[in-house]
Amino acid sequence: MKRLDREEKAEYTLTAQVINADTDEPLEPPSEFIIKVQDINDNPPQFIEGPYRASVPEMSAVGTPVTRVTATDADDPVYGNSAKLVYSILEGQPYFSIDPSSATIKVALHGMDREMREEYLVVIQAKDMGGHMGGLSGTTTVTVTLTDINDNPPKFSKSLYEFVIPEDLPIGKMGGKVKANDRDVGENSKSTYSIVEGDEQGVFEIVTDSQTQEGILRLKRPLDYESKRAFTLKVEATNIRSEPSSGGPFKDTATVKIVVDDSDEPPVFSKPVYQLEVHENAPLSTVIGTVTARDPDSTGSVVRYFIDRHTDLERQFNINVDDGKITLAKPLDRETDMWHNITVTATEVRNHSQISRAIVAIRVMDINDNAPEFATEYEAFLCENGKPGQVIQTVSAVDKDDPIQGHKFDYRLVPEMLNNPNFTIKSNQDNSISVLAKHDTFRRQKQEMYFLPIIVTDNGSPPMSSTNTLTIRVCGCSKDGIVQSCNVEAYVLPIGLSMGALIAILACIILLLVVLFVTLRRHKNEPLIIKDDEDVRENIIRYDDEGGGEEDTEAFDIATLQNPDGINGYLPRKDIKPDLQFMPRAGQHSGPNGVDVDEFINVRLHEADNDPTAPPYDSIQIYGYEGRGSIAGSLSSLETASSDSDQNYDYLREWGPRFRRLGELYSVGESDRET
Numbered sequence: 001m002k003r004l005d006r007e008e009k010a011e012y013t014l015t016a017q018v019i020n021a022d023t024d025e026p027l028e029p030p031s032e033f034i035i036k037v038q039d040i041n042d043n044p045p046q047f048i049e050g051p052y053r054a055s056v057p058e059m060s061a062v063g064t065p066v067t068r069v070t071a072t073d074a075d076d077p078v079y080g081n082s083a084k085l086v087y088s089i090l091e092g093q094p095y096f097s098i099d100p101s102s103a104t105i106k107v108a109l110h111g112m113d114r115e116m117r118e119e120y121l122v123v124i125q126a127k128d129m130g131g132h133m134g135g136l137s138g139t140t141t142v143t144v145t146l147t148d149i150n151d152n153p154p155k156f157s158k159s160l161y162e163f164v165i166p167e168d169l170p171i172g173k174m175g176g177k178v179k180a181n182d183r184d185v186g187e188n189s190k191s192t193y194s195i196v197e198g199d200e201q202g203v204f205e206i207v208t209d210s211q212t213q214e215g216i217l218r219l220k221r222p223l224d225y226e227s228k229r230a231f232t233l234k235v236e237a238t239n240i241r242s243e244p245s246s247g248g249p250f251k252d253t254a255t256v257k258i259v260v261d262d263s264d265e266p267p268v269f270s271k272p273v274y275q276l277e278v279h280e281n282a283p284l285s286t287v288i289g290t291v292t293a294r295d296p297d298s299t300g301s302v303v304r305y306f307i308d309r310h311t312d313l314e315r316q317f318n319i320n321v322d323d324g325k326i327t328l329a330k331p332l333d334r335e336t337d338m339w340h341n342i343t344v345t346a347t348e349v350r351n352h353s354q355i356s357r358a359i360v361a362i363r364v365m366d367i368n369d370n371a372p373e374f375a376t377e378y379e380a381f382l383c384e385n386g387k388p389g390q391v392i393q394t395v396s397a398v399d400k401d402d403p404i405q406g407h408k409f410d411y412r413l414v415p416e417m418l419n420n421p422n423f424t425i426k427s428n429q430d431n432s433i434s435v436l437a438k439h440d441t442f443r444r445q446k447q448e449m450y451f452l453p454i455i456v457t458d459n460g461s462p463p464m465s466s467t468n469t470l471t472i473r474v475c476g477c478s479k480d481g482i483v484q485s486c487n488v489e490a491y492v493l494p495i496g497l498s499m500g501a502l503i504a505i506l507a508c509i510i511l512l513l514v515v516l517f518v519t520l521r522r523h524k525n526e527p528l529i530i531k532d533d534e535d536v537r538e539n540i541i542r543y544d545d546e547g548g549g550e551e552d553t554e555a556f557d558i559a560t561l562q563n564p565d566g567i568n569g570y571l572p573r574k575d576i577k578p579d580l581q582f583m584p585r586a587g588q589h590s591g592p593n594g595v596d597v598d599e600f601i602n603v604r605l606h607e608a609d610n611d612p613t614a615p616p617y618d619s620i621q622i623y624g625y626e627g628r629g630s631i632a633g634s635l636s637s638l639e640t641a642s643s644d645s646d647q648n649y650d651y652l653r654e655w656g657p658r659f660r661r662l663g664e665l666y667s668v669g670e671s672d673r674e675t
Helices: 488-495 499-524 597-610 637-642 650-655 657-674
Strands: 011-016 031-036 052-057 065-068 086-091 096-098 104-107 119-127 137-147 160-166 174-181 191-197 204-208 214-219 230-239 251-261 273-279 287-290 303-307 317-319 325-328 339-348 355-365 379-383 391-398 410-413 423-427 432-437 449-457 465-477 483-485
Touching (some): 160 174, 174 191, 214 230, 317 339, 423 449
Parallel strands (some): 052 137, 160 251
Antiparallel strands (some): 065 104, 119 137, 287 325, 339 355, 410 449
16 A cells, blocks of 8 residues: 555554454454565665774884774665665875775785875765675765874985084173974974084084974073184084884984184283282282283283272272282271272273272281280189188280180289299299289288289280289188188178177167158148248259259249239230139148148149140149240230231141140130131
8 A cells, every 4th residue: 555665664463353244243353464674775884983084103014094984774684785886986096095895995905105195085975685686785985194204314404504604702692503304293303403513612512493393503601702703503403202113303404603702801810710829917018919910802902900899998909900900098997997809890991881899808917916805804812811821813815816826824923922932823824823822811801802913924026014903802702612601791891790699780770760751741731822912933953853963952843833923813814715614723822831832733623624724734824924025925826816817727626635625725716716
C-alpha cells in the first residue's frame, strides 16, 4: 500500500484470521505473518566527522601515517555489497595516499618541506558496492599541515658588519646590532650569539634580544682610543634546538669590524686613592705628598689640580695647581683628628668640563706633645689607726699620645717633698704606684687633710711631665679599717661629748627653731591694712615679693590693692550700660587685729567674679589707675566702647569661661551702637 524503506523499518509482523462473513465467527485460529524488507543500495556513504584536519612533520618518510577517516553507509552490511566501502583519493596526489580498506592517509612523497609549502588539501572518496560500477559514493576533505622541524640553519643577513663606537661609551651600553635569520618557526628559529674570535681582552659582549632575536653588542670594559683604535670580531649564531638526526645545532658566523671614535676624556689619576702621612708638629707649608694625573687624549692637555673644599671645610691643606703637591695650611692635632680624607680634582686647561677626582687619605702621625696625668681625680682616705707602710691609694696615669712602643710612666715626688715624713710612693711595675703611710700618728684634730704632689713623666722624645696632687683625708675608722667619719665627729668627740649628748644638743636647737617660727607667725597676723584717717602702707618685702629685691623699699605698696576712689562707694563702668544695678559695697574696715592679705584678695576676687558689671579680672582697681596723669590717657581696651572701632570681639568667647562674660558685654555694646 506504501513504499517501504528498510532503513526506517526492516521487518513487519502481521496477524490474520479467517471469519464467517455472515456471522463474523472465526473459522480458524489467528495466524502470524512476518514480512522482512529486503535491502537495495539506496543510501550513499557519509563522513559524519568530516571535514578533517591533520598534521605531519615536514621531511617525514614515505608511508608515515597522517590520519584516518571513517565513512558510514545506512544500507544492510550483511546482504549484498550495498554497505561495502572502498576509499580513494580524488585530490592530493602525489603527496598523500590512502589505504582503500582502512582509510589511513599516509605520506606518499619524500622531502616535503614546510618552508616550500605548509598546507595541503586532500579530497577523499568512499564508494559502496565494493567500488564497482553502479555504487554510490560520498566525499570529504582533509587539510594536512606540515609541522616545523629544525632543518634550516640561522643565516646572517650580512657577512660583514661595521660599527663606529665612541671612546667614552658607558659600560653596558649598546654598540651595535646583528641578526641571523632562520626560516624555521617557533623554538626552532631561536638562536644565541657569541663572540668566538677577536676579543681576547673581553672588551665586548653580545646578548640575544628575546623579542627581536637580534644580537646586541655591548661594551664590557672601557675603550681607549690611544691604545687600540679598531677591533675585528667573529660572531657566531647557534640554534638553541637541534634535531637528533642533524648531528648537532646549526650555526652561522659573521665578521664585525668596530672602529673606536676618539673622544675628549677627563684626566686620569695615577692612583684612585692616595694615602699620605704627616706628623702633627709639622710646620706650615710642609709638603705632605703629591698627586699626579694626565690627559689620556692624544692631544695631551695640561692638567690643573684643586682641593674640593666640601671635604676640607677647615682649609687645613693646600695644593699646587700645577704639580699637585699637597701642603699643610693649618696646624694639625692627632688627638683631635687622626685622619683627614680630602678629594682632589684634576681639570683639563683646554676643557674645564673634563674633571676627574681622587681620594687622598692623610694620616696624622703622633708626636709626644701631651703630658701624662692622673687617670682620675683621686681622693684617698687614711685611717687614724692605720699601720706604717699601709697602702693608702693606688694611682695610675693616662696619656693622650699613642707611642708605637706603648706607654711607660715614671712617678716621683716633687723635690720639696722628698723628705716628706708622712708619705712615700712605691712602683707597682705596671705603670701605677702605691701611696704608703710612713707612721701611725695621724690625727684629725691635728690635721684633717694632706696634699701630696706627684710628678708623672712619660717615655716620649722629648719626655713630657706634669704635676698632679693627691688629696689625702684623715678619717676615723673601725677596728677592721672601714672608714666611718671624716668631718664633724672628728672635732666633737675628742672634746668628750658622747653621741647621746650630741643628739640632745640637736634636739634643743630644733625646739628653739620651732618657737622662733611660731613667734614670727604671730607677728604676721598683725593688721596689714588699717582703715584709718591715715593709711598705713606696709613694705612688700615682708611678703617675700621677688620683684625689686629685699633692699627695694619702693617695690610695691599694699594700698594699690585698694581703690581709694571706690573703697567707700561704687565705681561705675564707662564702657557699657549694665543690665542690672550692682549695689555698692561698703568699704572693708579692718578689725581690731587687722585683715589677712590672702583673705582680703580672695574677698575681692569673689566679688569681681560675681559682679556682672565688672570686667573678668581679679581687681578692677588695676584699670582704674591705669594712665592717670598721662597725656596719652588710658591704654585700657575697656574704654573702646565709645569709639568707632569695628573690631570683632567674638574671639573673646573662645578664651574660656573667665572671658565669656566679657565677650557677651562687648557684643551687647556693639548691638547698642548699631541700634
